[in-house]
Amino acid sequence: MQTTYNGIPVPTNGQPIEYKDGKYTVPDHPIIPFIEGDGTGRDIWRASQRVFDAAVKKAYGGKRSVQWYEVLAGEKSYRKTKDWLPEDTVKATVDFRVSIKGPLTTPVGGGIRSLNVALRQLMDLYQCIRPVKYYSGVPSPVKHPEHLDVVIFRENTEDIYAGIEFREGTPEAAKFISFVNDEMLKGTKKKIRVDSGVGVKPISVTGSKRLVRAAIAFALKEGRKTVTLVHKGNIQKFTEGAFREWGYEVATQEFREDTVTERESWILGNLEQNPGLSAEQNAALIEPGIEFAAREFGESVVAEVKHVVMSIGGSHGNGQWKQKILINDRIADSIFQQIIIRPSDYSVLATTNLNGDYISDAAAAQVGGLGIAPGGNIGDGYAVFEATHGTAPKYSDKDVINPGSVILSGVMLFDFIGWKEAARLIESSMEKTIQQKFVTYDFERQMQGATKAKTSEFATRMIANM
Numbered sequence: 001m002q003t004t005y006n007g008i009p010v011p012t013n014g015q016p017i018e019y020k021d022g023k024y025t026v027p028d029h030p031i032i033p034f035i036e037g038d039g040t041g042r043d044i045w046r047a048s049q050r051v052f053d054a055a056v057k058k059a060y061g062g063k064r065s066v067q068w069y070e071v072l073a074g075e076k077s078y079r080k081t082k083d084w085l086p087e088d089t090v091k092a093t094v095d096f097r098v099s100i101k102g103p104l105t106t107p108v109g110g111g112i113r114s115l116n117v118a119l120r121q122l123m124d125l126y127q128c129i130r131p132v133k134y135y136s137g138v139p140s141p142v143k144h145p146e147h148l149d150v151v152i153f154r155e156n157t158e159d160i161y162a163g164i165e166f167r168e169g170t171p172e173a174a175k176f177i178s179f180v181n182d183e184m185l186k187g188t189k190k191k192i193r194v195d196s197g198v199g200v201k202p203i204s205v206t207g208s209k210r211l212v213r214a215a216i217a218f219a220l221k222e223g224r225k226t227v228t229l230v231h232k233g234n235i236q237k238f239t240e241g242a243f244r245e246w247g248y249e250v251a252t253q254e255f256r257e258d259t260v261t262e263r264e265s266w267i268l269g270n271l272e273q274n275p276g277l278s279a280e281q282n283a284a285l286i287e288p289g290i291e292f293a294a295r296e297f298g299e300s301v302v303a304e305v306k307h308v309v310m311s312i313g314g315s316h317g318n319g320q321w322k323q324k325i326l327i328n329d330r331i332a333d334s335i336f337q338q339i340i341i342r343p344s345d346y347s348v349l350a351t352t353n354l355n356g357d358y359i360s361d362a363a364a365a366q367v368g369g370l371g372i373a374p375g376g377n378i379g380d381g382y383a384v385f386e387a388t389h390g391t392a393p394k395y396s397d398k399d400v401i402n403p404g405s406v407i408l409s410g411v412m413l414f415d416f417i418g419w420k421e422a423a424r425l426i427e428s429s430m431e432k433t434i435q436q437k438f439v440t441y442d443f444e445r446q447m448q449g450a451t452k453a454k455t456s457e458f459a460t461r462m463i464a465n466m
């Protein structure tokens, strides 16, 4: 452990959080690094830190405190060190294990690659966890926002987010295209146009399985009833489709006692309704139109029915499957309408990286928008909490932005380190402040009779409401 990172001294009145054998040990005065963030990050962080400190003081008197430790990244870092993401910053987030960050700007089309993504990859923070739930009083574009309560588990290290791309017109793109066209697609009618930019979408067994494993373990621990694998596997068969397949493998091989897949539930349910059903009849019920399909397909479905009845009929049959976690899957485009039309059917969504990015902003909109959309990037032994939103640059330094997402990311952090009392205080004071209709511009513009609060004023009212 260093005494300074980026030349900034480590607080001397705190201790680092430790991690051993899968368990964190949290001292009463942990040193927690923070990255302020670009754009609106500055206003948001200032407000959030005041709320965090007030909640900890109120919850624990002086017995506990957070020793915040600033580490540099983004524009502030570049100004001071000429480095966008200094090695010391990554070291500090690794050494102190649990940290929180504001949003960092990523230019579109060129310039630096995402620092946010770089940090996730460098620290192998493979789960991006984004809970989406309704706080009463929040304005929403849907009739029953309270019906949505999902936790998104987004794979956080691969997919198109891996950043393996070649710009159109470069020798690298030309080499890549000619290799694919001349070697990989030789003899087929498929060709990449020579004036293309190209990107690579790696989806691995390792990345997919560990993410789905974490999502199911979370559902088990939290008593959530469904885990939905979200993918575009009908089109991208060997990446998104494979993610789905590997997800089901994790469920049925590693969590067999505790899970039932949707198809298994149909098979067992059919049999319960009609115990005399043959495997062929059951297959026809779960695959309508099977009689018109190829013979091999029909046989494979009959074999599937027999296998399910034989392997889990005893442990999951006779309605026992209803007590298990249901593992299903939905194609990515369909899940966007499903969470609006049937929000209560979904509880945990396990997604590939890009799909998870899209669905988390869309789901947030349903319960009030990006102003209160928190998140955490979690690895084995490391966690970096951050909001779902970006730097919202047009509001920078105007003291108007909603600090709610970073404040709720702090709630996730406090829950993560076991400081539940502080977490609940913050959550309930936020809810109370919103119910008082004392809200930032994003909520005020959608509410009747609300007072438009500045970022700093919202934090001050939250503290008063604790």
Ligand SMILES: NC(=O)C1=CN([C@@H]2O[C@H](COP(=O)(O)OP(=O)(O)OC[C@H]3O[C@@H](n4cnc5c(N)ncnc54)[C@H](OP(=O)(O)O)[C@@H]3O)[C@@H](O)[C@H]2O)C=CC1
Residues within 6 Å of the ligand: 102, 103, 104, 105, 106, 107, 116, 369, 370, 371, 372, 386, 387, 388, 389, 390, 391, 392, 393, 401, 402, 403, 404, 405, 442
């Ligand atoms: N993890 C990270 O650090 C992330 C960084 N980014 C980066 O942020 C930059 C800006 O991205 P952009 O596409 O504009 O997306 P943003 O999420 O920054 O903002 C888009 C819009 O969402 C609303 N919004 C966002 N945050 C808040 C908030 N706290 N309170 C109220 N409303 C909010 C605003 O809507 P309105 O205009 O209607 O008021 C805003 O204009 C990009 O460089 C991007 O790469 C993006 C996402 C994540």
Ligand SMILES: O=C(O)CCC(=O)C(=O)O
Residues within 6 Å of the ligand: 104, 105, 106, 114, 115, 116, 117, 357, 388, 390
């Ligand atoms: O890193 C970025 O700039 C954008 C990332 C993003 O949108 C996300 O992770 O949700």
Ligand SMILES: [Mg+2]
Residues within 6 Å of the ligand: 357, 358, 361, 388
């Ligand atoms: Mg995003």
